[in-house]
Amino acid sequence: MKLGLNLLFVALLLVGCKKSSIVNADYNEAFIASSMGGDLTAKGMTVKKAKNIIFLIGDGMGLSQVTAAAIKNNNQLHIKQFKVIGIHNPQPEAGLITDSAAGATAFATGVKTFNGAIGVAADSTSRETILEECEKLGMATGMVATSTIVHATPASFIAHRPSRKQYEDIAADFMNTEIDYFVGGGKKYFDRRSKDERNLIEELKKKEYVVSDYFQQDFEKLEIDAKKNFAYFTADDDPIPFSKGRDYLLSASTTAMDFLKVHEDPKDEKGFFLMIEGSQIDWGGHANDADYVISELLEFDEVVGKALQFAREDGETLVLVTADHETGGLAINSGSTPDSLVTSFSSGYHTADLIPVYAYGPGAELFSGFYENTAIYNKMRMAMGLNVKK
Ligand code: MG
Ligand code: ZN
Numbered sequence: 001m002k003l004g005l006n007l008l009f010v011a012l013l014l015v016g017c018k019k020s021s022i023v024n025a026d027y028n029e030a031f032i033a034s035s036m037g038g039d040l041t042a043k044g045m046t047v048k049k050a051k052n053i054i055f056l057i058g059d060g061m062g063l064s065q066v067t068a069a070a071i072k073n074n075n076q077l078h079i080k081q082f083k084v085i086g087i088h089n090p091q092p093e094a095g096l097i098t099d100s101a102a103g104a105t106a107f108a109t110g111v112k113t114f115n116g117a118i119g120v121a122a123d124s125t126s127r128e129t130i131l132e133e134c135e136k137l138g139m140a141t142g143m144v145a146t147s148t149i150v151h152a153t154p155a156s157f158i159a160h161r162p163s164r165k166q167y168e169d170i171a172a173d174f175m176n177t178e179i180d181y182f183v184g185g186g187k188k189y190f191d192r193r194s195k196d197e198r199n200l201i202e203e204l205k206k207k208e209y210v211v212s213d214y215f216q217q218d219f220e221k222l223e224i225d226a227k228k229n230f231a232y233f234t235a236d237d238d239p240i241p242f243s244k245g246r247d248y249l250l251s252a253s254t255t256a257m258d259f260l261k262v263h264e265d266p267k268d269e270k271g272f273f274l275m276i277e278g279s280q281i282d283w284g285g286h287a288n289d290a291d292y293v294i295s296e297l298l299e300f301d302e303v304v305g306k307a308l309q310f311a312r313e314d315g316e317t318l319v320l321v322t323a324d325h326e327t328g329g330l331a332i333n334s335g336s337t338p339d340s341l342v343t344s345f346s347s348g349y350h351t352a353d354l355i356p357v358y359a360y361g362p363g364a365e366l367f368s369g370f371y372e373n374t375a376i377y378n379k380m381r382m383a384m385g386l387n388v389k390k
Contacts, residue, residue: 048362050318050383051271054257054307058300059100059153060282062326062353068290069297071338078305079321082358086367088376089354090325093122096352100282101164103324103373104156110377110389118152118170119160126160130380131273132177140180140260140272144252146239147279148186153324157275168193171200180263183252185235187213204231219248226259241280241292242299253303257310276303285327288345311361318361318383326353
């Protein structure tokens with residue numbers, strides 16, 4: 001009798017497993033098929049390709065940072081709208097704790113590498129980034145950051161250097177890719193270089209970019225021609241914090257979405273890849289300054305809101321929000337009230353914490369579950385219908 005029940009139980013388990021594997025098979029099949037072009041329905045499951053990707057990286061934005069910002073903002077965050085949430089492991093190729101270079105290189109190229117590495121694998125060989133590949137495929141590409149545009153996170157999507165500190169070399173790498181739109185600091189690495197006489201701003205202009213900067217023209221007052229490539233420098237070096245008056249992230253990001261949608265593509269056919277970084281959430285963590293973290297995160301969250309709005313209206317845009325790692329080991333401690341947080345930091349550097357991934361739009365379901373940071377690269381490829389790389 002007991003044996004009979006056990007057998008029945010095993011049989012039910014098998015039925016259960018079989019059922020779930022059928023669902024997965026359909027799902028994978030649908031994505032493999034969709035990689036050959038177009039939308040499709042596989043056994044009742046509609047899988048739509050993501051034409052556009054807006055990839056938002058909150059540097060250093062662990063769950064405690066999101067918690068603190070939510071509490072400070074009456075529990076209202078655009079990030080809370082996401083229904084599909086996953087977890088990634090930010091560990092680099094060696095050791096437990098990643099820096100932003102290895103972290104962004106994992107997202108951009110799908111390989112685990114060493115800390116400091118910009119768009120190169122653990123053996124220092126260059127890896128084509130997803131932004132470079134999208135550009136080659138005729139898609140429009142863009143980046144917006146609140147650091148210099150040659151800082152580790154944006155650099156890892158466009159440059160190939162063994163050290164994140166090679167700022168002038170990273171700036172030179174911008175000349176090798178026809179990125180259509182970028183906004184960030186670091187003008188001096190382009191036009192007042194110590195290692196050579198090149199003026200990369202002149203070179204950009206020769207490549208028919210419209211180039212401007214905060215010395216010449218307030219970003220808000222610019223009239224941007226969506227037919228030409230566009231570069232805007234927000235500072236000579238690092239942009240100032242949001243709390244000190246920096247205010248371009250929202251406008252430059254919103255403009256980027258509208259610009260890339262029609263850039264050289266009035267019929268809106270090819271799609272775009274846009275990376276937006278809230279760079280200084282991390283710097284607040286390094287400074288063990290909770291107010292700095294929170295103000296940067298709330299600004300970044302406004303951009304998340306705009307991206308979600310764009311994606312809802314557009315219907316073909318995958319929005320991803322994640323962080324490269326947590327910074328500072330932030331804790332919200334006993335004695336905290338909604339009006340007054342008692343916070344502490346356990347580190348002046350990054351921690352090994354697992355990191356949430358928030359996804360919305362076509363292909364979002366791919367991002368639920370638990371995976372390595374490098375998997376985000378192939379999940380984006382799958383969502384766009386590109387072949388999966390090892
Ligand atoms: Mg960064
Ligand atoms: Zn950092």
